[in-house]
Amino acid sequence: MLDATITAPLPNSAERPPKRPKSLATGASKRAQCSQALERIIEASRLEFIAIGPAAAKIDTIAARANLTRQSVYYYYKNKEEIFYDIVIRETEMLVEQFDHLDLEGEKPDAAIYKLLLGLGENADQAPILSAFMVSQACLPGSDKKAKAIFTKMIHKIVGRVQILLDLGAEQGTIRQGVDAANFFAAACMITSGAKNNRQSLQMICDIDVNDEDRMTSWQFFAVDILMRSIRTNN
Template sequence: MSELRDSCVPTKSPPNKRETLKRILEAARREFVGKGLADARVDDIAQTAGVTKQLVYHYYRSKEELFACVLDESSAQAMNELVTLELDQLAPRAALRALLQRMVQPYQEGELSALAQEGIRFHESRATPRNSFTELAPRLRLKLKEALDRGIASGDFRADVDPDMLLAVAALATTSAWVNRYTVSTLCGLDMASAPDAEKWGRFSVDFVLAAVERERSSQHPLTLPASLVSPPGSD
C-alpha cells in the first residue's frame, strides 16, 4: 500500500499547481460523495477538474490516496472550526452547548455526513500518516476541558467527570447517528438524510450530553423533543 503524501495541497507549491490540486480535490469530493469510494471513477474526476487522468495520478498515486486526501481536507475543516471556536466569553453551560452544536453542524450542513460511513471504514483498514483529526484532537480536548473546569468552578457542572471520556462520549452521542443511520432509523425512526430529523437528533443529543454533566438537573436541557419538532399524529 502506498503511503499518503505529507500534504494534499502543499502551500509552498506554485500558485497554478495549488489551484490545480484544489480543483482535483473538489471534483473528487463531489465524486466520492455521490458514488462512494468503490464506484467513483478517476476519469470522471479528471474531466470535472478539467485535467487529464494522467495528471491526477501524477499528484495522487491511487484513487485511495485521493480519497484519503478528501477525508483529511474535510476533517481538517471541521476540526479547525471546533478548535478556533471562541468560548471564553460564554457562560459554562452556553460554552459547552456551543461546542457540541459545532460538532453536529458539519454533518447537518455539509458533505461530511456523506463521507462519514465510508471514512470510518477507510481509516479502520488503512494507516494514513497525515490525519488532521488526530493532529488537532489535543487542542479540542483542551478546549472542552477549559469549559468543563469553568463549569465545575461555577457550580454548574459536577466535578467527577473525566474530560477525555466526556469528549469521546459527546462526539459519539452527537455525530455517530450519521455514521450508523440504520440503527438510528430502526430504534427511533429518524432518517438522518432528512433535515428535520437531523435537527431532532442534534437537539436531543446535545441536551443529553449537557444533562449528563450538570451538577443539578436543569429544565434547560430536557430529554424530550421540543413540541415544534414533534410531528403530529398521522403526518408521516
C-alpha cells in the same frame, strides 16, 4: 446525503499511477503548491466519495468530475487513498478553526459546550468525509505516518479545548467534576454527527429519515440535551 458505503474501510488501491518525478508534490505534503486544478480534484473526489464511497471510487471518474486528465490527478496524488486522507485532514483543520473561535472567557462553559455540540451536527453536512471517517473508525494506512500524525495532533487539540471548557465549568460548579474530554467528545461525535452516518438505525428504530431536515434537527437537539444532562451538576 452521505451514503452508508463511505464508512467501509479503504482497501489498498489496485490502480497503478504513472511514474512521477521525485520533485512532484502530493496534495497532502505540499499545500503551498495547491492550485485551482488541485482544488477541483479535491471537490470532485469529495463528491465521488459521498456518492459511492471511497472503496468504489475510481481515479478516472474523479478526473472526469474535475474535468481533468487522470495524469493531472496523479500529478498531485499517488492514489485515491491519499486524496481521501487529504480531505480528512482539510476537514479536520476546518473543525479545529471552528473550535479556535470559541469564546472561552466571554461565554459560560456549559453554554459554549452546548453550542459546540450543536456544531458537530452541522459539521456532518459541512465536512461529510471527516464525519464518516470518525464514525467508521477507519484506520489510516501504516505507510502514511505523516497523515496519521497530523490527524491525531489536530484531534488531540480539539479534545484539549473541550477539556478546558469542562474544567472551567467544574470550577464554576455548573459541570460535574472529573469529566474526561476524550470520552465525552467521542460520545458526542457518535450521537450527533454520527447519527447522519447511521441512516438504517435511525430509520428502523426511530422512523427518522436522515434526509428529513426537520426530523434530523429535532434529533440533534435531543442528542445534545442528553449529552448536556450527562455532565451538568443539576441533572
